[in-house]
Amino acid sequence: QKEVEQDPGPLSVPEGAIVSLNCTYSNSAFQYFMWYRQYSRKGPELLMYTYSSGNKEDGRFTAQVDKSSKYISLFIRDSQPSDSATYLCAMCKAAGNKLTFGGGTRVLVKP
């Protein structure tokens, strides 16, 4: 079993809908949780990061971490076609430490 599990999708939604993404993990030592966005043929770019449990909001993006359930989520409000990409969750045990990635969820936002 992988340390970090993520549904590969694809997840197809109409423009303006809320996109809901999530990952589960097995290692309770993870403390930092990130979401990366990766466009086709590009490198991943950091969207959000959260330390320990809680919520964090940045514009249309909200990240949630529930360490008790080992479950993290990313919500994208008012989705746009430009949000179409692969979203990867990642986590690590300490600042600057190596990241363990989920497999990524491909999201398609249709106009």
Added chain:
Amino acid sequence: DAGVIQSPRHEVTEMGQEVTLRCKPISGHNSLFWYRQTMMRGLELLIYFNNNVPIDDSGMPEDRFSAKMPNASFSTLKIQPSEPRDSAVYFCASIHRDSADTQYFGPGTRLTVL
């Protein structure tokens, strides 16, 4: 800042040939990571360096893979001899050791081994 720079962007080679991938991290970043991404296995960490010293190479698939970081501004990942199953996109990323939220990825090198 130019970001993380990788070269070449694309590499096509024949089985058995030596392949060298190059990375220039962001100036001031003191940790560097090499990842490999495939459809089947996703994004996997191969090796990472702190202050030019290899810290964890447990992800390096086998002895055919080697990585070096001779100074703070340059790293190489070498595959010798290359095999078709090495075909993947190889990413380099850099980070300031004390900042968990600043790991920046390069554009990747797409390697095809025929």
